[in-house]
Structure formats: structure tokens, C-alpha cells
Amino acid sequence: MRAVLARNCRLISRFLLVRFSRCRLVFDDALADFKQRVLLFPARIRQALGRDHQFVFANGNVPTEPDAGAAAISDEYFGYVGNTIMEYKDLYHDLLDIIDDQGPFDGLMGFSEGGAVAAWMLIENSKYPLTFGHLKCAIFFSAAVPFDPDVVRTGIVKLVDPAMEGEMIKVPTAHIWSKENDINARAAMTLTNLCDARLRETFLHSLGHSVPGSKSDSEALAGTLRIIERTIERAKDQVA
Structure with a gap:
């Protein structure tokens, strides 16, 4: 499993004072078989939003088993969420x-387990502002339910429940997931409900547990890019 961090290049731009023309996005790719698609999808986003982004890869550090169909990609697979408190603490410090x-x-920006990790960072920021810097927006693809970042302090591992915690994420968010899988859809909806209803966008597709981006799903890609653009614009408005 591989994570992807996307960071904006230091380019001269008319939006320099607003800073969102120099938008830095973090992509968390949680599935090894997503590695093939992620090489194309960020390029499509860059093409749609302008050549203002640089992509940096960061790996998970917890050895794991590959997903079905991923065995041909790599001999080793790593994820984020471990089985011990120390592995959670290692993730936090990494x-x-x-x-x-x-x-x-x-x-x-996060996919699957990586989406849960991205949400985890935002929840930590809501409890302890600026822990992970001044994060202004988030894009989630088929995201899993995040665990409570208090695990690093209490040693208790638990998922965050919007029915108990309410809307913890107070930045603009976009949520893209497939309606084809009930379990994944419920997880994505749970994360959606953790985000401020006034600041969130949703888009559902029928492509399964993946990120829209191939030539055969232009409609899904267009819908995805549309809510990404709206989310970034909303974040720009908050910064301005």
C-alpha cells in the first residue's frame, strides 16, 4: 500500500496573496492496486486545475497483505493502520x-484507508489546532471511517462516531464514492457526516472502490473534478 502526497510547486501566480493558487494537496493512496491508477489521476487533476501542483509520494510503514489483483505490482505492501498502539503512535509522528x-x-486528499488517515489529521487539528499545519480543505475518495486520534494519548483505539461527536471537520470537503458497495458506501457516508454540512460536497459514481479517471468514465471524472473545484474555491473564499 502506498500513500501519495501532493504539494503545490512554488510558482509565481496572481493568487499568491490568497495562497490557494499555490494550493498544496496531500494524496493518501491506501490500496496497492491503486498505484497503477494514481499515476494517471493526479495528472488529470493537474490538467483540469492548472499546472500548479507537484506530487510527492509517502509510504505507509505497517506491513500488510496485498488486495486482490495487486500481487503483480510489488513484492512488499504497506498500510497505515497497525495492530499495536505503538504503530498508531509511529503513524502520528511520521x-x-x-x-x-x-x-x-x-x-x-485521501483514498480508502488513506482517506481515513487524512480525516484523522483534520480531526486532530480540530482538537489541537495547527498540529498538522493550516489545512484548508480535503478531498476524500471512497474513504474509510477514521479512528480517534486520541489513541496516541489514551492508548484506546476506537472509530469516530458522528452520532456521538457531531461535525468535527470544519474545512471545505469533497466526498466521492461508489454506490455499488454497501459497506464502502456506509463508511464514506459516516465520514461525510463528520464534516460540516455547510462546507461539504458529495458525488456518487458506479465504478466500485476506485477513483474516477480512466477514459471510459469521463462522466464520473467530470463530476469528480467539478466538486473538487468547488471545494477548492470554497476554501479560497474562506482564506480571502
Whole structure:
């Protein structure tokens, strides 16, 4: 399993004072078989939004088994969510190191388990502001339910429940998932309900547990890009 961090290049732009013309996005790719698609999808986003983004890869550090169909891609697979408290703490500090070494980032983008990790960072920011910098937006693809970042302090692993916690994520968000799988759809909806209803966008497709981006799903790609653009514009409005 591989993560992808996307960061804006330091280019001269008319929106320099607003900073969102220099938008930095973090892509968390949680599935190994997504590696083939992720090489194309960010390029399509860059093409649609302008050549203002640089993509940086960051790996998970927890050894895991590959998903079906992924065995031909790599001999080793890594994820984010571990089985011990120490692995959760390692993830926390690894993310802090990424922010310190390669940030600051303006936004997050996550797929599947990576989406849960991106949400986890935003929830931590809501409890302890600026822990992961001034994050201004997030884009989630088929995201899993995030776990409570308090695990690093309490040693108790639990998923975040919007029925108990309410809308914890207060930045503009976009949520893209497939209506073809009930389990994944419920997880994506749970994360959606953790985000401010006034600031969130949703788009449903029928492509399964994947990110729209191939030539054969131009309608899904167009819908995806549409809500990404709206989310970034909303974040720009908040910064202005």
C-alpha cells in the first residue's frame, strides 16, 4: 500500500496573496492496486486545475497483505493502520515529520484507508489546532471511517462516531464514492457526516472502490473534478 502526497510547486501566480493558487494537496493512496491508477489521476487533476501542483509520494510503514489483483505490482505492501498502539503512535509522528519536512500543506486528499488517515489529521487539528499545519480543505475518495486520534494519548483505539461527536471537520470537503458497495458506501457516508454540512460536497459514481479517471468514465471524472473545484474555491473564499 502506498500513500501519495501532493504539494503545490512554488510558482509565481496572481493568487499568491490568497495562497490557494499555490494550493498544496496531500494524496493518501491506501490500496496497492491503486498505484497503477494514481499515476494517471493526479495528472488529470493537474490538467483540469492548472499546472500548479507537484506530487510527492509517502509510504505507509505497517506491513500488510496485498488486495486482490495487486500481487503483480510489488513484492512488499504497506498500510497505515497497525495492530499495536505503538504503530498508531509511529503513524502520528511520521505524519508530523512529513509536515515538518515537506509542508506546510493547504489541503488533504485521501483514498480508502488513506482517506481515513487524512480525516484523522483534520480531526486532530480540530482538537489541537495547527498540529498538522493550516489545512484548508480535503478531498476524500471512497474513504474509510477514521479512528480517534486520541489513541496516541489514551492508548484506546476506537472509530469516530458522528452520532456521538457531531461535525468535527470544519474545512471545505469533497466526498466521492461508489454506490455499488454497501459497506464502502456506509463508511464514506459516516465520514461525510463528520464534516460540516455547510462546507461539504458529495458525488456518487458506479465504478466500485476506485477513483474516477480512466477514459471510459469521463462522466464520473467530470463530476469528480467539478466538486473538487468547488471545494477548492470554497476554501479560497474562506482564506480571502
